[in-house]
Amino acid sequence: xxxxxxxxxxxxxxxxxxxxxxxxxxxxxxxxxxxxxxxxxxxxxxxxxxxxxxxxxxxxxxxxxxxxxxxxxxxxxxxxxxxxxxxxxxxxxxxxxxxxxxxxxxxxxxxx
Amino acid sequence: xxxxxxxxxxxxxxxxxxxxxxxxxxxxxxxxxxxxxxxxxxxxxxxxxxxxxxxxxxxxxxxxxxxxxxxxxxxxxxxxxxxxxxxxxxxxxxxxxxxxxxxxxxx
Numbered sequence: 406x407x408x409x410x411x412x413x414x415x416x417x418x419x420x421x422x423x424x425x426x427x428x429x430x431x432x433x434x435x436x437x438x439x440x441x442x443x444x445x446x447x448x449x450x451x452x453x454x455x456x457x458x459x460x461x462x463x464x465x466x467x468x469x470x471x472x473x474x475x476x477x478x479x480x481x482x483x484x485x486x487x488x489x490x491x492x493x494x495x496x497x498x499x500x501x502x503x504x505x506x507x508x509x510x511x512x513x514x515x516x517x
Numbered sequence: 518x519x520x521x522x523x524x525x526x527x528x529x530x531x532x533x534x535x536x537x538x539x540x541x542x543x544x545x546x547x548x549x550x551x552x553x554x555x556x557x558x559x560x561x562x563x564x565x566x567x568x569x570x571x572x573x574x575x576x577x578x579x580x581x582x583x584x585x586x587x588x589x590x591x592x593x594x595x596x597x598x599x600x601x602x603x604x605x606x607x608x609x610x611x612x613x614x615x616x617x618x619x620x621x622x623x624x
Contacts, residue, residue, distance in 0.1 A: 408560075447521070461611055496560070496561070503610075505551060506563075508561045510558075
């Protein structure tokens, strides 16, 4: 069984540019989560999809971040325009029902 | 604000010893508790989960939960150098993570 897959593994962009991160969850998992770890801090929750619906987006830092999950399969997280403080590692996780979450390797985002 | 606290370490133990990792949480109503292991540059990997007070054992790993004291621990028996990693404690559904404890097992 393929695990959670994230693209790209690394992204380096300049401040003000746009970046889109992608997450492919484990097949059949209805729950999809985005998390972020900024340097020196703990991993923090961003939002939770159940199928294509946003169940909880209370962790999204501001309106420069837009997450979508059209069709209830893969998800994208767009940052527009990127700011220096957006640098960090963005993790995606998925689960089925109330089972524990399984994580991808993350996308390391660097804003210059 | 719900919080999860862990000693950042590093915790260093000799090979074959028991490693004890501890975590406290602030929300007394929390019901689900998870331990993840993370190697550098890799994904957090689920090691154990526990929902009820007491001990839960899986191979060399034992998770312990004490809801009255609001702490969760992870014991690793017969520690191996391959266990060297950062161990993350997490709580609830939209997971709240601690900063992680770095474990180093010396041969």
